[in-house]
Amino acid sequence: MKVHLSTHVRHYTHGAATVEASGGTLEAVLLDLDRQFPGIKFRLIDEQDGIRKHMNIFINNDKARELKAAISPGDEVHILGALSGG
Amino acid sequence: MAVASKAAPRKRATKPAATKLVGAKKPPAKKLLTKKSAPKRKAAAKEVSGGAMGSGPVSLLVSTMKGAFTLKSNATRSKWTLSGPTMLGQVINHLAHDPRTRKVRVMGAKTGHLGPTIYYTKDGGKTWKEASKPPAFPKKEGGKAVDANFFVTPGHKSQPNVWWAGTIPVGLFKSTDGGDTWEPVDSVNNHPDLANEAFGAPAPGGPYTHSVLIDPRDADHMYFGISCGGVLETTDGGKSWNHINKGSVSLFLPTPDAEFGQDPHCMVMSPSNPDVLWQQNHCGIYRMDRKDANWVRVGDNMPKAIGDIGFPVVVHPRDSETAWVFPMDGTEVWPRTSPGGKPATYMTTNGGKSWKRQDKGFPKTHGYFTVFRQAMKSDTQKNLGLYMGTTNGEVWVSTNAGGSWKCVARWLPRILAIDVVEGGR
Numbered sequence: 001m002k003v004h005l006s007t008h009v010r011h012y013t014h015g016a017a018t019v020e021a022s023g024g025t026l027e028a029v030l031l032d033l034d035r036q037f038p039g040i041k042f043r044l045i046d047e048q049d050g051i052r053k054h055m056n057i058f059i060n061n062d063k064a065r066e067l068k069a070a071i072s073p074g075d076e077v078h079i080l081g082a083l084s085g086g
Numbered sequence: 087m088a089v090a091s092k093a094a095p096r097k098r099a100t101k102p103a104a105t106k107l108v109g110a111k112k113p114p115a116k117k118l119l120t121k122k123s124a125p126k127r128k129a130a131a132k133e134v135s136g137g138a139m140g141s142g143p144v145s146l147l148v149s150t151m152k153g154a155f156t157l158k159s160n161a162t163r164s165k166w167t168l169s170g171p172t173m174l175g176q177v178i179n180h181l182a183h184d185p186r187t188r189k190v191r192v193m194g195a196k197t198g199h200l201g202p203t204i205y206y207t208k209d210g211g212k213t214w215k216e217a218s219k220p221p222a223f224p225k226k227e228g229g230k231a232v233d234a235n236f237f238v239t240p241g242h243k244s245q246p247n248v249w250w251a252g253t254i255p256v257g258l259f260k261s262t263d264g265g266d267t268w269e270p271v272d273s274v275n276n277h278p279d280l281a282n283e284a285f286g287a288p289a290p291g292g293p294y295t296h297s298v299l300i301d302p303r304d305a306d307h308m309y310f311g312i313s314c315g316g317v318l319e320t321t322d323g324g325k326s327w328n329h330i331n332k333g334s335v336s337l338f339l340p341t342p343d344a345e346f347g348q349d350p351h352c353m354v355m356s357p358s359n360p361d362v363l364w365q366q367n368h369c370g371i372y373r374m375d376r377k378d379a380n381w382v383r384v385g386d387n388m389p390k391a392i393g394d395i396g397f398p399v400v401v402h403p404r405d406s407e408t409a410w411v412f413p414m415d416g417t418e419v420w421p422r423t424s425p426g427g428k429p430a431t432y433m434t435t436n437g438g439k440s441w442k443r444q445d446k447g448f449p450k451t452h453g454y455f456t457v458f459r460q461a462m463k464s465d466t467q468k469n470l471g472l473y474m475g476t477t478n479g480e481v482w483v484s485t486n487a488g489g490s491w492k493c494v495a496r497w498l499p500r501i502l503a504i505d506v507v508e509g510g511r
Binding site for chain 1: 197199201203216218222224225226229230232
């Protein structure tokens with residue numbers, strides 16, 4: 001599936017705005033991302049599995065609240081910087 | 087839109103282009119540490135190798151809210167050249183160099199959006215790698231998450247690859263591989279007193295873990311400070327920690343002389359006599375002879391109109407009784423600006439019995455800045471250099487022990503820390 005990335009983390013993907021990753025849950029997708037781009041997951045998800053408060057992750061148009069969120073083939077994941085700080 | 091291949095290389099790059107990142111990985115062994123009473127420290131010789139005197143060019147590593155910068159001087163420290171930024175846009179809480187290896191530097195970083203991490207270089211800053219395992223608390227129900235790597239420092243000279251990191255919220259982490267992987271120090275992070283809300287209570291910006299000090303005579307003897315939480319000491323290499331706050335007060339708690347909960351802003355160990363500690367606290371300036379285990383509020387000898395509140399304190403590299411502070415306004419609603427809008431350092435040469443104002447070169451009026459706890463340092467030269475980074479992005483230099491000051495850089499982002507590298511590196 002496609003994972004669309006905000007500028008904040010594109011230094012991990014060498015500038016790529018969209019990458020491919022696989023997994024049946026958000027956690028699995030993020031682990032696959034981290035396998036490809038080491039370090040990216042921890043910048044997005046803390047050690048207690050919380051989504052960093054100034055980052056938003058959408059599965060299609062739905063905001064993900066937890067890593068257990070299911071992802072189906074054909075879904076798209078959007079990793080976005082939250083509108084915070086004005 | 088570009089689509090990255092699945093076989094993306096592990097090499098990382100970041101902007102600006104001058105900053106290079108490459109990947110790495112290697113997990114160290116983990117130790118479970120338990121708390122017990124700290125034994126008495128053995129007596130030690132008074133003077134150690136703190137008398138080394140540097141010369142020549144100086145580099146200042148300047149950590150700011152928006153990246154790291156470097157200021158390099160000429161041989162006489164009369165001219166300074168600014169370079170950078172490295173990691174533009176990242177909050178660099180602390181960039182420190184390693185005097186043991188000359189080329190290693192470690193920085194705690196985060197951004198407004200992304201979580202905290204550590205970067206390190208082994209070539210003097212030409213290329214940077216992100217830690218493959220940055221500080222993180224163990225995963226557990228209700229467990230803590232690192233919000234910032236606030237303080238980093240190289241370990242004892244006998245442990246060349248060891249680094250320590252203090253975090254927000256309260257946490258101590260150790261790297262044994264030069265900053266690539268970090269393990270939690272359980273004796274601190276699981277300290278039973280953390281259950282007490284006075285221990286690690288949120289100071290503005292969070293409960294900071296800072297001022298990790300290592301006795302140059304004994305790698306097992308360390309101190310660190312917590313804002314708010316107080317000062318802790320170990321004499322067994324971190325297996326156990328004792329509170330060491332007697333004499334320092336916490337006027338923001340119902341029990342001002344509590345065992346812990348004080349708010350040390352900055353603590354330093356005398357390089358020439360490691361049994362002398364200095365502390366700029368939220369509630370005053372203190373000095374301790376370790377054998378007395380009692381903080382003495384030498385800030386009571388400061389002019390009353392100035393008070394003894396501030397963030398940093400610096401002790402002379404060759405004289406444990408000579409120290410400097412940069413007071414801030416801690417009256418009424420705590421403006422935390424230079425008292426009266428008139429910045430000045432204050433110097434003592436007699437262990438805090440008296441203080442001399444040093445304001446030559448600073449604004450005479452309307453100078454409303456301050457200096458954070460990690461942003462005032464000295465070098466070791468005969469004509470002692472003092473260096474300060476201010477909250478309004480200025481770097482001030484004195485090459486006569488504070489006798490006069492000169493602004494050598496301005497318009498930088500808010501400065502969080504300064505580290506001094508001698509020898510033209």
